[in-house]
Amino acid sequence: MLPRLALQNAQRIHGEPVHAVEAGNLEKAFGAVQALRRVTLEVPAGESLVIFGPNGAGKTTLIKILATLMRPSSGRLRLFGRDPQRDDDLRRLIGVVSHHSYLYGGLTAAENLLFAARMYGLPDAAGRAGELIETVGLGARRYDLVRTFSRGMLQRLTIARALVHNPPLLLLDEPYTGLDRQAAGLFTDLLADLRGERTIVLTTHSIEQGLALADRIVILVDGAVAYESRDGLEDQHAVGQLYAEFVRSSAWVH
Amino acid sequence: MGALSTVGLLVWKDLTLELRTKEILTAMGVFALLAAVIFNFAFSPSPAQALALLPGMLWVTLTFAATLGLSRSFVLERDQQCLEALRLFPSDRSLIYLGKAAANLLFLLVVEALILPAMAVISGVALLPYLLPLALVLLLGSVGLVAVGTIFSAISVNTRIREVLLPVLLFPIASPVLISGVKATMGILAGRTLLDVLPGLRILAIFDLMFVVLGYLLFDFLLEE
Numbered sequence: 033m034l035p036r037l038a039l040q041n042a043q044r045i046h047g048e049p050v051h052a053v054e055a056g057n058l059e060k061a062f063g064a065v066q067a068l069r070r071v072t073l074e075v076p077a078g079e080s081l082v083i084f085g086p087n088g089a090g091k092t093t094l095i096k097i098l099a100t101l102m103r104p105s106s107g108r109l110r111l112f113g114r115d116p117q118r119d120d121d122l123r124r125l126i127g128v129v130s131h132h133s134y135l136y137g138g139l140t141a142a143e144n145l146l147f148a149a150r151m152y153g154l155p156d157a158a159g160r161a162g163e164l165i166e167t168v169g170l171g172a173r174r175y176d177l178v179r180t181f182s183r184g185m186l187q188r189l190t191i192a193r194a195l196v197h198n199p200p201l202l203l204l205d206e207p208y209t210g211l212d213r214q215a216a217g218l219f220t221d222l223l224a225d226l227r228g229e230r231t232i233v234l235t236t237h238s239i240e241q242g243l244a245l246a247d248r249i250v251i252l253v254d255g256a257v258a259y260e261s262r263d264g265l266e267d268q269h270a271v272g273q274l275y276a277e278f279v280r281s282s283a284w285v286h
Numbered sequence: 287m288g289a290l291s292t293v294g295l296l297v298w299k300d301l302t303l304e305l306r307t308k309e310i311l312t313a314m315g316v317f318a319l320l321a322a323v324i325f326n327f328a329f330s331p332s333p334a335q336a337l338a339l340l341p342g343m344l345w346v347t348l349t350f351a352a353t354l355g356l357s358r359s360f361v362l363e364r365d366q367q368c369l370e371a372l373r374l375f376p377s378d379r380s381l382i383y384l385g386k387a388a389a390n391l392l393f394l395l396v397v398e399a400l401i402l403p404a405m406a407v408i409s410g411v412a413l414l415p416y417l418l419p420l421a422l423v424l425l426l427g428s429v430g431l432v433a434v435g436t437i438f439s440a441i442s443v444n445t446r447i448r449e450v451l452l453p454v455l456l457f458p459i460a461s462p463v464l465i466s467g468v469k470a471t472m473g474i475l476a477g478r479t480l481l482d483v484l485p486g487l488r489i490l491a492i493f494d495l496m497f498v499v500l501g502y503l504l505f506d507f508l509l510e511e
Contacts, residue, residue, distance in 0.1 A: 101370055123376040134371035136362070138303040150295050153287035153377040177306075193371075269406065 040156035050078045050113040052201050052231035052284040053098060054093075058107035060093050068104070077112075077200065080232040082242040085252035086279045092131075094252070095205040098233060099128045111143050111201065117167030124152060129207045133190045141170055141189055144178055145196055152197035162257035164192040168222065181184040191222060202226065204234040208241050210248030220244050239272045289384075292377045296385025303362055310358050314351040317392050318401040321347040323392045326408045331487065336409040341471035344405060345464055348424075349397065349431060349457070356391050356435035357452045360443035369440075373509065383505035387436040387498070398441060413476070419474045423483070426490035427467035433437055433497035440508055466490050 053075040060068040068090045068185065075081050078211040081248065085091045097109065100116040100123060109115075114122050128134075135144045145164055148170065148273055149157035156242055165174045168188040173181070178189065194202065204223075208216050235252075236242045251259040251274070260277050263268060304310055325343040329335070351441070363369040372382050402420070406413040413420065439453040442448040470486035 067329055099374065101343055101373055120378060121376050123374055126374065128371075130367065130370070132367035132370070134368055134374075136299070136303060136368060137304045137365065138362075139299070143302065147295065147299055148371075148375075151287075151292065152371075153375065153376075 050077070051075060051110075052079075052112060053081075053233065054108075054110040054113075055098070058094070058097060058104045058106040058109060060090070060097065061105045062202065065194070067255050068097070069254070071107070071255070071257055073231075073250065073257070075231055075233060077231050080227050080229055080234070081250065082244050082246035083235040083252055084237070084239065084242055084275050085234065085235065086237070089252040091252055091257035092205055093255075094233055095128070095130070095203050095233070099126055099203050099275045101160070109155075124197055125199050125201055127194035127197070129194045129202070129204040130191055131206055133178075133186050134193060135178045135186065135189060138177060140175050140177055141165055141181070142174040145193060148193050148215050149194045154197060157234050160196060162197055165189075168192045182215075184212070184218065186217065187211055187219055188222065191219070195226075199230070202232045202233070204232065206235055206237070207239055208236060216241060239268060239275060243268055243271060251275055251278050253274045253281070256257045287377060289378065289381055292375075293385045293388055296382065297389045300362070300389035300441075301392070304374075304393070310355045313358070313394060314355045314397045316401055318351040318397050319404055320345050321350065322405050322408050322450075323421045324356065325459075325511055328443050331409065333410055337475055339370065340409055340411050340470075340475060341468045344401070344471060345467045347401060347405075348394070348428070349460070349464060351397050352390075352394050352428070352431045352435060353453050353456060355397075356390060356439045356456070357442075357449050358434070359390055359439045364443055369443075369509065373506075378507070379501045379506040381456070383436060383440075384498075384500045386440075387432050387501065390432045390436055390439075391428055394432060397426070397509060398424050398428065413475075416474050419480050419483075420471065422480070422492070423470045423474060423487065423490070425466060426487060426494060428464050429494040430463035430490055430497065431460055433455075433494060433501055434463075436503070437497070437501045437508065440505065444474075462489055462493050466493075481502060 051074050053073060055071060055073045058068050058071040063104060064069055071094060083091055083094065092103065095102050103117065111122055112125055139147065141167060142161060145161035149161050154160050165171055168191065170189060173185065178186065181189065207219065210277050211219060220241060223232070227245060232245065234242065234245060246265055248262045249265060249271065250257055259274065322343065329339055331339050345442065363372070373379050402413060435456050440454055442451040442455065445451055466486040466489040470483040474484040475485070
């Protein structure tokens with residue numbers, strides 16, 4: 033487990049609280065295709081930010097940049113006040129759940145978590161891996177190969193893997209993809225438990241699932257922030273209509 | 287965590303996966319054995335000819351077998367984007383290259399340990415008296431093949447034609463390994479000392495050093511691009 037002190041230090045510089053994410057005018061181009069356009073975001077530590085956007089809006093690109101898996105073409109990015117391009121150790125503060133499980137099908141659930149825990153250099157890697165497998169309700173399947181798991185079980189193990197090093201920042205890129213309603217509900221409950229104690233940035237198409245976790249929402253359209261609000265998030269219908277309008281206007285542009 | 291522990295963990299992971307599936311070692315081993323048998327049938331060499339042909343047969347077999355293994359190396363990582371997951375760990379990302387290369391080297395050495403006695407039996411050439419110097423040449427050559435091959439394997443894994451692309455990229459660049467390996471092996475089997483084949487060994491060592499360093503420096507950039 034990441035020591036508490038490190039967690040507190042991650043959120044403060046010289047005693048001052050810092051934002052978990054500070055992105056200024058981020059741009060990303062793949063050849064002629066502009067995936068992100070001047071995206072500016074500030075996510076205070078402990079906030080849950082949900083990013084809605086249609087396919088091709090740039091959600092995955094943004095998450096990959098925040099996860100330090102991709103460099104922006106231009107713009108400024110700081111995570112907990114630190115420059116991710118010059119600080120390998122900063123990745124200890126980030127947990128990622130993507131469309132893919134990031135798990136090896138040929139390893140057991142326990143081996144997958146143990147491998148991740150050891151790669152993060154955790155002092156009691158085996159203990160931490162065992163504890164998390166129990167937390168996500170897979171204790172009885174710990175010695176089974178991951179390739180035998182259902183999609184729902186896989187997603188629970190995926191989040192266990194993302195949390196193995198107890199990161200204060202959790203990035204989730206469309207984590208509901210492929211989950212049935214029941215599995216999605218269980219996954220939302222799991223995330224709800226994490227809300228508040230760590231910073232969450234989640235991308236999704238689903239208004240219902242997104243709003244269940246959001247302190248603030250952003251609508252990303254054509255790589256740019258089209259809308260941002262903390263207010264009115266309890267009115268799922270109104271947010272849904274607003275989102276549909278943005279998606280429609282984007283479809284007209286294309 | 288130290289660099290050595292990180293590389294060790296990556297090798298443990300690849301070994302565990304391979305021991306469960308045996309995909310890479312089976313493909314490489316069976317191919318190498320078949321190639322040795324086919325070469326023998328094709329040339330039907332006399333004992334004297336076998337001594338002259340063996341270095342070429344050995345290195346051609348090993349290069350193709352290595353290509354088979356290398357082409358599967360990153361496929362393990364591709365399915366659930368595990369390569370991306372490896373890049374999320376806080377260690378130096380270039381260590382992924384060293385871990386992958388070390389696992390690939392281990393697989394190739396296992397195949398060499400299998401194919402060397404098999405070739406000795408099939409061709410009727412006694413290799414035991416030359417074993418130590420031969421092992422050194424094979425080790426140096428294998429490091430070179432794996433150092434380049436791991437870079438190209440990472441580049442080609444996400445292409446549809448990776449099985450074709452890997453040898454097309456690998457063989458021209460790895461030709462100094464093949465040429466020097468064959469020459470040094472020829473010298474050793476002709477009864478020369480290691481000192482006599484030093485120029486070939488030197489080329490192999492320089493090649494190894496150059497491509498291990500190059501792979502280490504470029505790997506993260508190649509993965510991102």
